[in-house]
Amino acid sequence: MGDFDIRLDRVSKIYSLHRASSLRDEAGRLARRLFLGHDTPRERCTALSDISLEVRRGETVGLIGSNGAGKSTLLKILSRVTVPTSGQFWTSGRVGALIEIGAGFHPDLTGRENVFLNGAILGMRHAEIEAKFDHIVGFAEVEKFLDTPIKYYSSGMLVRLGFAVACHIDPEILLVDEVLAVGDASFQAKCLNKLAELKAQQKTIILVSHVMTNILQDSTRVLWIDRGTVRALGEPERIVEEYLESAQHGIAEVSALPQAPDPSPIRIRDVTIKDSWLRVSSVLEHGRPATIEVGYRALSSVSDPVVAIEFHDARGYPLGGLTTRLDGVKLDATREHGVVRLVLSPLLFTRGAYGVNVAIHDARIQRYLDFRPGATMFTVEGPGIASREVSGHVVYPHRWEVETSDAARDTE
Amino acid sequence: MKVQTPMASLGGIVRRTEPLKTGDLIRQYLAELAQHHHLILSFARRDIRVKYKQTAFGVAWAILQPFSLMLIFTLVFSTLARVPSDGIPYPIFAYSALIFWTFFATSISQGTVAMVANAELVRKIYFPRETLILAVMLSTTFDLLIASTIFGGMMLYYQIVITWNLLWILPLLVLQIFFVLGVICVTSALEVHLRDIGHVLPLLLQLWMFASPVAYPLSLVPPWLQPVYLLNPMAFLIDSYRRVILQGTPPNPVQLALAIAVAFLLVSVAYLGFKRAERTFADVI
Numbered sequence: 033m034g035d036f037d038i039r040l041d042r043v044s045k046i047y048s049l050h051r052a053s054s055l056r057d058e059a060g061r062l063a064r065r066l067f068l069g070h071d072t073p074r075e076r077c078t079a080l081s082d083i084s085l086e087v088r089r090g091e092t093v094g095l096i097g098s099n100g101a102g103k104s105t106l107l108k109i110l111s112r113v114t115v116p117t118s119g120q121f122w123t124s125g126r127v128g129a130l131i132e133i134g135a136g137f138h139p140d141l142t143g144r145e146n147v148f149l150n151g152a153i154l155g156m157r158h159a160e161i162e163a164k165f166d167h168i169v170g171f172a173e174v175e176k177f178l179d180t181p182i183k184y185y186s187s188g189m190l191v192r193l194g195f196a197v198a199c200h201i202d203p204e205i206l207l208v209d210e211v212l213a214v215g216d217a218s219f220q221a222k223c224l225n226k227l228a229e230l231k232a233q234q235k236t237i238i239l240v241s242h243v244m245t246n247i248l249q250d251s252t253r254v255l256w257i258d259r260g261t262v263r264a265l266g267e268p269e270r271i272v273e274e275y276l277e278s279a280q281h282g283i284a285e286v287s288a289l290p291q292a293p294d295p296s297p298i299r300i301r302d303v304t305i306k307d308s309w310l311r312v313s314s315v316l317e318h319g320r321p322a323t324i325e326v327g328y329r330a331l332s333s334v335s336d337p338v339v340a341i342e343f344h345d346a347r348g349y350p351l352g353g354l355t356t357r358l359d360g361v362k363l364d365a366t367r368e369h370g371v372v373r374l375v376l377s378p379l380l381f382t383r384g385a386y387g388v389n390v391a392i393h394d395a396r397i398q399r400y401l402d403f404r405p406g407a408t409m410f411t412v413e414g415p416g417i418a419s420r421e422v423s424g425h426v427v428y429p430h431r432w433e434v435e436t437s438d439a440a441r442d443t444e
Numbered sequence: 445m446k447v448q449t450p451m452a453s454l455g456g457i458v459r460r461t462e463p464l465k466t467g468d469l470i471r472q473y474l475a476e477l478a479q480h481h482h483l484i485l486s487f488a489r490r491d492i493r494v495k496y497k498q499t500a501f502g503v504a505w506a507i508l509q510p511f512s513l514m515l516i517f518t519l520v521f522s523t524l525a526r527v528p529s530d531g532i533p534y535p536i537f538a539y540s541a542l543i544f545w546t547f548f549a550t551s552i553s554q555g556t557v558a559m560v561a562n563a564e565l566v567r568k569i570y571f572p573r574e575t576l577i578l579a580v581m582l583s584t585t586f587d588l589l590i591a592s593t594i595f596g597g598m599m600l601y602y603q604i605v606i607t608w609n610l611l612w613i614l615p616l617l618v619l620q621i622f623f624v625l626g627v628i629c630v631t632s633a634l635e636v637h638l639r640d641i642g643h644v645l646p647l648l649l650q651l652w653m654f655a656s657p658v659a660y661p662l663s664l665v666p667p668w669l670q671p672v673y674l675l676n677p678m679a680f681l682i683d684s685y686r687r688v689i690l691q692g693t694p695p696n697p698v699q700l701a702l703a704i705a706v707a708f709l710l711v712s713v714a715y716l717g718f719k720r721a722e723r724t725f726a727d728v729i
Binding site: 111112145154 | 483485486490493564565568571724
């Protein structure tokens with residue numbers, strides 16, 4: 033195994049799609065599968081095909097790819113929840129997953145009881161949990177409610193408790209899936225610090241995120257998975273840039289972030305980018321009009337929601353944003369469906385790849401009603417940094433004025 | 445303190461060129477299971493706590509269920525239908541079977557839905573799935589212990605003479621547990637694919653009870669039918685519990701051998717089948 037903590041050798045996962053079938057068919061198929069170990073062919077869906085990867089101890093590999101590319105399946109295989117259809121893999125050491133935090137919490141049990149239960153499910157022994165108990169509870173900030181059944185906990189408390197248990201498993205290999213997006217800002221900072229701490233302890237980390245800034249900040253390498261295959265693997269900046277530039281991101285891809293805990297009255301449905309001909313496209317031309325279209329669905333009436341659109345570059349660096357409130361645009365969210373279009377005319381971005389975050393706020397922009405970081409991406413054709421003709425990401429509206437004369441200019 | 449990763453060296457080697465021998469496979473499964481013994485206890489603790497936490501009668505339910513059945517059986521089968529009971533007072537005759545039958549029936553019905561009831565966990569986190577089954581077994585055993593306290597009182601009341609043969613209870617219970625584990629390995633795996641199992645089960649258990657000498661003595665079964673009748677390990681077990689507790693006689697050795705054979709064959713085949721089926725639980729459940 034050498035000093036590799038994770039090794040995947042041509043791992044594939046094929047799901048057979050379940051169709052409703054008669055009880056008799058199903059029983060026969062089951063009997064075959066249970067006792068003979070093979071199955072009659074069904075409709076299949078390849079989630080991963082021939083993934084090979086070696087991760088050294090202490091490495092942090094960022095895992096990127098659009099939704100449905102196979103990222104979660106790969107994490108499921110690494111955490112042994114599911115078994116690959118073919119191929120082999122090795123992991124050395126305890127695998128901890130910050131994927132589904134709080135799984136196995138039972139509402140009727142107290143916080144204390146749940147810490148022990150959840151800890152055991154995640155692979156900790158009783159004595160081990162006992163030793164770390166005070167740390168866990170302190171981290172989660174739920175000391176006062178330890179003997180209260182957790183059905184009375186707020187969702188924030190539950191998330192904190194789940195995360196606290198999960199990050200005390202002390203695994204050699206850590207799988208992190210977008211959990212950094214949970215909790216309030218101070219708790220998020222705590223989580224990020226914990227992640228940095230684990231990194232410093234030479235843990236091997238697989239990090240999944242739709243937020244490219246996080247990927248670039250933390251990864252030593254990036255693996256880009258596209259439709260179940262390895263599209264690219266290597267130096268983070270190069271791969272993230274390639275990823276953001278890849279054309280397939282033009283059409284709305286609303287990120288699969290954990291939803292806001294409370295049911296939100298309004299949801300972003302899709303985000304689409306259109307070029308100057310109003311065709312759906314991810315490739316835009318500098319200097320021509322471009323449209324960003326946000327479809328939303330109001331589940332209940334919301335007074336004056338505000339749509340905010342932010343841009344960032346391929347590294348996730350923010351390039352400013354716009355809100356409907358800023359421009360005094362009112363949204364009618366008394367009807368269920370709506371579309372907001374932001375027309376950038378002309379498009380001022382220079383050549384390169386850009387990401388778009390979309391959010392819907394309440395009337396006073398104090399609260400997120402829905403937030404989709406990395407909702408979509410686009411690339412711009414035109415003058416770029418590489419041409420040395422422009423610098424930075426924006427060409428300001430401008431004109432040059434040149435004046436010449438043979439006589440010295442009159443400065444009086 | 446670190447816990448050895450289950451099967452660290454084996455990782456998740458799939459589709460080996462040389463398949464493991466069955467014996468090695470079972471040894472490997474059991475080794476992994478042993479590493480997760482704390483999890484079995486945690487699940488069992490959860491099941492017991494949750495079951496009794498929000499009930500007014502608490503653990504008394506474990507007694508009430510077989511006890512009320514005994515009252516009904518006494519009324520229907522003894523007082524009305526005049527079913528013989530081998531000269532034993534019918535209430536204790538019935539109760540001696542009912543506590544073990546209740547143990548059997550609740551284990552099977554709770555065990556069958558063990559995977560589905562924990563679907564969230566199965567979908568998200570890896571652990572040997574049979575820990576859920578074993579936890580059910582522990583929590584129903586806890587119920588059995590509670591229910592047997594009142595049984596002790598009844599034995600005093602009916603002045604049952606206790607003999608050394610009473611010690612047979614322990615091996616008989618072990619045999620029953622193995623048999624039940626075998627059944628649950630099959631039904632819980634099937635339930636993952638087909639929820640019908642859970643619906644059919646209550647009916648099946650009802651039939652099964654009447655195919656076992658719970659309400660009536662084994663002596664009532666015609667001799668020509670007995671060889672077939674006794675292929676059902678529960679028939680043998682229920683009859684034997686009565687013998688060793690109430691009559692002070694040991695179990696029939698031939699029947700014992702047969703029951704052991706059936707139970708162990710079932711549990712080993714079913715366990716292997718379960719472990720094979722387990723791989724796809726997370727995908728299907």
